[in-house]
């Protein structure tokens with residue numbers, strides 16, 4: 001060991017090597033600050049007097065499988081310029097940390113290939129130390145994504161665990177970057193985002209969301225100029241839910257137990273797209289039988305197909321005509337579920353047809369959702385909501401990717 005190796009191998013400067021001690025499973029290098037480098041931690045003045053000393057040790061990068069510690073006497077310095085008495089700045093470690101900056105860099109390197117648990121285990125430190133290092137790094141690079149040039153965004157909530165825990169996510173549809181992670185769901189989860197958006201002077205053209213009143217209200221209030229686009233799959237999902245309710249109501253009304261049996265098994269078949277029905281399990285036949293038995297269900301099922309057609313037209317005009325036809329027909333059926341859905345479409349039709357101006361969706365958020373699920377299986381420390389938030393903000397940047 002030499003003072004030069006101390007600098008080039010461990011990133012320690014302004015110290016000189018004193019001695020080596022071997023302990024179980026590791027090595028301790030005793031080092032000493034060069035006296036001519038003493039300076040006040042508060043004002044930087046070199047006009048300081050030693051005022052006692054404290055021995056501190058720091059984990060640093062290992063030598064093979066041997067753990068390495070640096071042990072140094074850190075003097076307390078009385079500054080003759082600003083009058084404060086402070087422990088001298090260590091230089092190679094952050095204040096109040098028991099590991100060096102090069103150790104933190106090494107942890108981040110390993111974190112690109114290993115989970116938090118693996119890194120902690122490999123280095124013989126607690127997983128909270130690894131988490132703390134990752135958290136600081138993520139905070140520095142991802143805490144506040146730049147919003148100035150963002151034009152089109154998608155907003156949706158994502159479940160982060162059991163017990164109805166949600167985060168609300170805003171995605172930049174052009175870059176795929178997560179712009180905001182709000183705790184919970186609904187309008188309040190977006191408040192900090194609107195604040196940052198205002199100061200960024202970004203000009204948002206279009207926003208993709210579902211038809212929930214909370215989002216509609218939040219977007220029209222905060223981005224009155226932006227075009228609201230209702231996500232196709234959320235609209236169909238809502239229709240599917242109503243279709244299931246209708247089947248259940250009809251099932252309840254049927255007196256004949258034979259007929260009940262037929263209707264009972266078709267819930268999932270109703271939700272499937274026709275081309276996905278499995279012929280080997282007689283799914284098309286079973287569905288047809290149920291529909292024959294029940295006219296309202298048959299009509300509602302047919303209308304689902306036609307609802308999908310609204311997004312498949314050549315232009316907005318044709319789509320609008322189709323949407324109006326759909327609404328008028330649905331109202332004329334006298335089926336309550338369809339009448340209610342027609343009403344929803346009357347109110348929200350503008351945002352459905354807006355898809356022809358901005359063919360955007362919340363679909364890309366599904367990808368983010370899947371990555372969060374994978375991450376959750378690998379990671380420790382997700383009970384820390386701030387850590388979770390930072391991890392999600394960094395999720396699209398594979399160059400910075402930390403595994404767990």
Ligand SMILES: [Zn+2]
Pocket residue numbers: 040041042043044045079080081082083084
């Ligand atoms: Zn000072």
